[in-house]
Amino acid sequence: RATPTPTRSLYLMPKITEGVQFPTGPEGKRSTLATGVAVFAAAAAPAGEELAGAIRKARKTWRQEYPEMLTRLVEAQSYSAQRAIAIAEAGLAEIYSTFEFVRGGEVVGVEAAMAAPSAARALHTATVAGSGALPTSLSVPYFGDSLSDQVLVDQVNAWADYGALEPAGAAALCAVANSAEWRDLRGRTFVALGATAELGPLALLLQCGATVVAVARGKPAKWAELVSMARASAGTLVVPLKRPASSDEEIAAAAGADLLTETPELAAWLAETLPALPKGATVGTYTYLDGELNVRISLACDLVCSSLVAKGLCAGVAFVQTPSQAFLLPAGCTEACDESYASSYLRLLRYEPNARPAAPVADGEPTRHAHDGYVPMQGPNYALAKAINHWRAVLARSRDGLTVSSNVAPACRTASMVAGDNKNARAVAAALAGMGNFRPMLVFNAETVAVLMGMLLIHDVRNPASVASPSTPLGHPLELLSAQAFHGGSFRVGVKPAALGRLFAITGFLFPSDPRPTSAGQLQRGSSAESVA
Numbered sequence: 051r052a053t054p055t056p057t058r059s060l061y062l063m064p065k066i067t068e069g070v071q072f073p074t075g076p077e078g079k080r081s082t083l084a085t086g087v088a089v090f091a092a093a094a095a096p097a098g099e100e101l102a103g104a105i106r107k108a109r110k111t112w113r114q115e116y117p118e119m120l121t122r123l124v125e126a127q128s129y130s131a132q133r134a135i136a137i138a139e140a141g142l143a144e145i146y147s148t149f150e151f152v153r154g155g156e157v158v159g160v161e162a163a164m165a166a167p168s169a170a171r172a173l174h175t176a177t178v179a180g181s182g183a184l185p186t187s188l189s190v191p192y193f194g195d196s197l198s199d200q201v202l203v204d205q206v207n208a209w210a211d212y213g214a215l216e217p218a219g220a221a222a223l224c225a226v227a228n229s230a231e232w233r234d235l236r237g238r239t240f241v242a243l244g245a246t247a248e249l250g251p252l253a254l255l256l257q258c259g260a261t262v263v264a265v266a267r268g269k270p271a272k273w274a275e276l277v278s279m280a281r282a283s284a285g286t287l288v289v290p291l292k293r294p295a296s297s298d299e300e301i302a303a304a305a306g307a308d309l310l311t312e313t314p315e316l317a318a319w320l321a322e323t324l325p326a327l328p329k330g331a332t333v334g335t336y337t338y339l340d341g342e343l344n345v346r347i348s349l350a351c352d353l354v355c356s357s358l359v360a361k362g363l364c365a366g367v368a369f370v371q372t373p374s375q376a377f378l379l380p381a382g383c384t385e386a387c388d389e390s391y392a393s394s395y396l397r398l399l400r401y402e403p404n405a406r407p408a409a410p411v412a413d414g415e416p417t418r419h420a421h422d423g424y425v426p427m428q429g430p431n432y433a434l435a436k437a438i439n440h441w442r443a444v445l446a447r448s449r450d451g452l453t454v455s456s457n458v459a460p461a462c463r464t465a466s467m468v469a470g471d472n473k474n475a476r477a478v479a480a481a482l483a484g485m486g487n488f489r490p491m492l493v494f495n496a497e498t499v500a501v502l503m504g505m506l507l508i509h510d511v512r513n514p515a516s517v518a519s520p521s522t523p524l525g526h527p528l529e530l531l532s533a534q535a536f537h538g539g540s541f542r543v544g545v546k547p548a549a550l551g552r553l554f555a556i557t558g559f560l561f562p563s564d565p566r567p568t569s570a571g572q573l574q575r576g577s578s579a580e581s582v583a
Contacts (some may be wrong), residue, residue: 070350134528178196180281213386234258235508243355268305317358343430378526386541406420483552506534559580
């Protein structure tokens with residue numbers, strides 16, 4: 051799971067009963083399973099009753115069946131551009147019409163809540179201007195080294211040659227590494243929802259001179275770090291406050307707002323704040339929480355984003371995506387999967403191949419293949435949270451004409467995955483340590499991925515010919531989500547990733563492997579223990 055991760059323990063106790071909530075069912079209970087099935091069945095309706103009915107029928111075994119059902123939903127989207135858009139619209143419409151917002155015991159629909167922010171909860175604003183200079187080059191930390199200039203370009207191409215990064219993604223990264231002009235983000239505004247996420251772009255954007263509106267919960271120590279970072283950068287940090295503040299210490303103490311429970315007020319604050327900032331804001335979603343909270347926080351971000359789009363206050367939206375979802379595969383991936391599977395000893399043991407048969411398409415449409423990257427341990431709530439992102443990305447670009455940066459990040463060792471209060475931390479750490487035994491799978495450290503994803507964001511907003519730009523023709527709307535994927539090998543490995551799960555963990559315990567492809571075509575082996583440290 052390669053997703054931006056803020057600290058989760060704040061949301062574990064006590065249980066949050068306010069703010070964005072799953073809908074109340076007939077018996078007065080909020081069922082995440084029933085809601086998820088209903089949402090995906092509604093999304094499937096434009097493709098016909100067969101798939102929608104199959105999803106509803108799978109309710110009792112949804113945890114086991116959702117990966118196949120949702121991969122079939124992506125295959126249904128791949129039928130045509132029109133169907134892809136219709137499915138995204140239907141899924142979001144079901145969510146918006148059923149999810150609720152709770153405040154002080156009063157329950158209303160989420161759209162009604164967004165239309166009535168509380169004046170008593172209105173947020174204030176602080177601006178933290180940096181005094182640093184723009185960097186002359188861009189540096190990417192990589193297992194103790196620092197990659198920049200031609201060394202960085204060579205390493206990016208090595209990852210692509212190995213099969214962990216799609217060629218379009220490699221070209222995008224190299225273009226940013228080579229262009230000081232593109233890296234100069236002065237006069238550009240970005241909104242970071244979940245600004246403290248491990249894989250978020252905040253640090254890089256400030257470093258490059260951008261104005262960044264940062265939204266995260268109130269944690270004075272963390273905000274003090276962000277304020278200090280901003281002061282030393284070439285950029286400007288704009289912060290929501292609970293009360294007016296002037297000094298850096300006062301700002302850190304008063305900064306922050308809760309996306310889950312203050313969603314209407316945050317949207318109202320942004321609507322007031324953005325017009326005074328450099329035009330053309332890009333609104334990025336970088337949040338992650340456990341279980342059902344992940345769906346709720348994803349919807350909260352979407353509510354904020356869609357409200358700004360409706361008001362014409364943003365020029366684009368951005369996401370960092372995980373490879374553990376279903377995608378439309380870029381050209382060459384299916385052939386790479388087939389070649390890898392044919393040479394794998396696991397084929398003889400009847401492990402499930404990664405490549406799927408071609409999806410049905412409309413007359414005259416080219417052959418398309420979907421990829422099932424779902425990891426059952428993550429669960430159906432995780433899939434629903436990411437579907438909200440995918441559907442919004444498709445609609446924002448293909449229907450609303452916005453620039454959309456939506457790039458897949460590789461598996462990486464975030465704190466939420468391998469440490470802290472994650473009950474599966476030991477197993478996940480072992481699986482990550484074993485992935486490298488199955489070429490072309492690679493695992494990275496979070497500090498590396500954060501910079502690389504930030505570079506792809508810069509490319510997408512700076513290059514008018516990028517796949518993110520609505521003026522760039524796409525063969526299909528879903529190509530937006532996977533064309534530049536830095537999937538870490540999951541799009542091109544021979545065996546289906548979910549089928550490799552146990553082998554990842556077993557080999558990770560017994561034979562940890564951390565391959566590092568080089569520009570010379572060689573393969574260095576690092577220590578997974580070193581990587582975690």
